Amino acid sequence: MWEYRKARYGVKSIFEDKMTKYNGEGSCPKQGGCDIASVRDSTAMTPMKVRVRTHVVLQDGAWPNGLTSDMLKAQEASLKKDWGQLNVDFDFVEAEEHTSSKYPSCIPEYDGSNVWYDAINELKRTLFDAEPDAINVLVTCQTPGSGGTLLGIGTFPWDPAAATNEGGLWMNAAHIGGTHKTYNHELGHNFGLWHTFHGVSEIFCPTEGTEDCKALMRMGLCSWACACMDPCWEPPHNLHPEYDYNNVGDFCADTGATFRHWDCTTPTTDPICEADEFTGAPNDNIMGYSPDSCINKLTPHQQARVHCWTCDATPFVVENGGCAKKRAASQSLRGHHA
């Protein structure tokens, strides 16, 4: 999942390519058992310690963008604090420094091409182990460009790349430090979390412009042109109590429907529909796009997804047999209820 808080051009097409790969017919497509609420909620919430290997690509012999190991440590403390809420801890292996004439020290500028994206993948293949035993985090600078700045790119656990040297996470070195939250947010994608606005602002509009679509827009039910024609559409919870919100959007019923927004206020009025149906939508969730200063929350459904998806798809990043213990605990849990 790539972030386009500051750089939006050329991203949507790639996002949609990726989505198309996983899309199905009829209902909102699921990537695995952990997208089913009953499976998700039977996951034991025993502690999970995740190993993280950081790879810093040096620029002119130094860490890029003025990043220091103290700043990285401050970021890691922030990660422990935010994810500790979900019983997730980290083992941060000491950062490895890399330098080579074979690859560029900075990712090329962000533009409409895929050059920057290919460069990231090339670096990952070069520096990461083919069989990862950790979440590999690639830290580099990026050449500034007119398209804006890319902050970070996580890999969903159900993406086949997650178990290879093309998985892990790329972070722009300029966005690491004690008060930054991009890293915290990106790890959420690695753990299987969608954006809280996924069911409102990240959906297909295959029939945009049809009469049905226009009628729904007039009724104020769609926040994005013809959103409601998409099977993943997450309507405002207070207006549509009949919905099973665990089956749409981010698959978490306890994160209210919200559109993508970039400020710390509680979102109410959708800027496109001009309807106030989103009253009470979350503005402090780490998986939203509110500023770093006001995001620090995660919910119980997000917690269950994180533990379920991580142990289902990427158990190799969890230390001390954490996933095996989880499975044993959830089996005895189920035994009790049988």
Ligand SMILES: [Zn+2]
């Ligand atoms: Zn994101």
